Amino acid sequence: MKTFLQSVQYALQGLRAAFDGRNFRIQLGLASLVLAAGFYFSITRLEWCVLLFNMALVLSLEIVNSSLENLVDLVTRERHPLAGKVKDLAAGAVIVASGLAIVMGVIVFWPYIAAGLR
Ligand SMILES: Nc1ncnc2c1ncn2[C@@H]1O[C@H](COP(=O)(O)OP(=O)(O)OP(=O)(O)O)[C@@H](O)[C@H]1O
Numbered sequence: 001m002k003t004f005l006q007s008v009q010y011a012l013q014g015l016r017a018a019f020d021g022r023n024f025r026i027q028l029g030l031a032s033l034v035l036a037a038g039f040y041f042s043i044t045r046l047e048w049c050v051l052l053f054n055m056a057l058v059l060s061l062e063i064v065n066s067s068l069e070n071l072v073d074l075v076t077r078e079r080h081p082l083a084g085k086v087k088d089l090a091a092g093a094v095i096v097a098s099g100l101a102i103v104m105g106v107i108v109f110w111p112y113i114a115a116g117l118r
Pocket of ligand 1: 021023069076077078079080081083084085087088091
């Protein structure tokens with residue numbers, strides 16, 4: 001019987017596979033910059049929660065996006081409008097979450113940056 005620990009092991013395998021994705025690595029790099037900025041400005045606990053939630057949302061959706069890309073490629077290597085649509089919809093979800101993360105990032109960091117400019 002498959003144990004919970006085995007399931008966790010498979011999930012970590014999936015996480016390792018996500019690192020092969022260029023976009024995932026770029027998003028991870030950007031998230032690291034945001035983390036560094038958070039430490040630099042000593043943001044509040046609530047602000048950390050907002051930023052970490054957004055990072056998790058973007059990275060998770062990128063993993064789902066990659067997963068769907070792989071699934072589509074497994075189902076068909078031929079050009080098909082529906083295959084393209086599935087990939088575009090998944091990529092659209094990443095764009096929505098990334099846009100939200102950028103807006104939230106500006107809302108969190110702008111007061112610190114503005115104070116520094118004064
Ligand atoms: N089988 C297909 N049929 C029709 N259109 C496709 C198909 N595969 C990909 N496309 C179109 O090409 C776009 C790019 O597809 P691709 O698989 O290269 O994804 P990508 O976003 O470039 O992935 P990556 O994250 O690896 O850079 C898709 O978003 C879709 O519009």
